[in-house]
Amino acid sequence: MILHDEQKKELYAKIQAILFYMHDPVSFQKLSELLEIEKGDLEVLVQDLNSGVSNPFSFVVTNQSVQMVTHAQFSDLIEKVKKDEVTKDLSKAALETLSIVLYKKNVTRTDIDFIRGVNSSVILRNLMMRGLIEKSNSASGRGSVYVPSHKLLNHLGVTQQEALQDFEKTSHILEDKIAQFKNSNNETNE
DSSP: OOOOHHHHHHHHHHHHHHHHHHOSOEEHHHHHHHHTSOHHHHHHHHHHHHTOTTOSEEEEEOSSEEEEEEOGGGHHHHHHHHHHHHHSOOOHHHHHHHHHHHHSTTBOHHHHHHHHTSOOHHHHHHHHHTTSEEEEEOTTSSSEEEEEOHHHHHHHTOSSGGGSTTHHHHHHHHHHHHHHHHHHHHHHHO
């Protein structure tokens, strides 16, 4: 495919926007579907982006996927920012997200985003950096799920999530809310 400079700029911006939003690796297949371009063309565009000297981002590329990360030259600065994030108090949004992870077993980021009504990627990353939650693969094959860490449960004085105060009641409320969301999405898509 032959692209004009304006088309390339637009595709570069779209690639970066998707990768920034997703925060996790995205398959070339998924990206090419979203952007409606051939996988080979996409790989060339990502390679062009990765070679940009003034770009503050790098792109970690495997045979199957790509992820946007900060450029290595900014590692000292990013370490300073991470240290600052870990030492300050948790925000209201972080406490809200942490509560969802505590009271909804094996919750996905999509579920958390729905319950909160906003993108929770940055907050989830910060909670993982603090060692309060962990990300693991779902047994049901739904992708990644978030669970409270052993450190957090120990700090709260419980040995398992079910021992949290009002766990059953709160868990059912969250399940109902997510089920309503999924039902409304299914009706919209039909």
